[in-house]
Amino acid sequence: MRVRVQAEPFDHGAECARFGQGGRDVGAVVTFLGVVRDDSGAMERMEIEHYPGMTERAISGIVAEAMARWSLADALVIHRHGALKPGESIMMVATAARHRVAAFEAAEFLMDYLKSRAPFWKKEVGAGGADWVAAKDEDEGALVRWSDPLLKSNDV
């Protein structure tokens, strides 16, 4: 498994081509690419703040949970921080498993957890000012589906 938190852009095509190669027990690879979306129509950039140290730790914990739960052959998470323009790639997830159901489910699990358990904060900056993106109740609700094992283990 690999986790990368970086300001620089990443090459989605090259990452996908490299991922899951050479494994004889891999029958399914699922990849997801997150892109900066401009909801207001007036966004100049999105600024992503994170908590260096905790970010890598939190994502690694989430990926390790997915690896174990779906017996993944491999998993990859890349998440950017800093200033990004609309249309730029912000993050990607890849999962490799024997069968597609595991690869799809694990990718969705990773996305759901990254949304509300990885310490990133998005700010939309436009000509009219800057606004922090508020967390959505439905993002928290999405974790219920996975019965939130990480939340329990963090609840010490």
Next chain:
Amino acid sequence: MIDILYFAWVRERVGLPRERVETSAATVADLVEELKAREERYEAAFADLRALRVALDQELSEFTAPLAGVREVAFFPPMTGG
């Protein structure tokens, strides 16, 4: 001594990203009360604890959690990754 980190709008309201404080607070909630008593900007940052999350030594935690042995406390709004 304990390191306190602030992120996103909590950082903006407090006006700094991190500071080191001397405290005898027993829990996170006690520490928050100490900070709020210091200056108005802390009052503004900690006005609604339901809108905040806390991490102790880089693990998500609760406001009722004890601070004994903790080196780093971080306060931030709900996360918006992905």
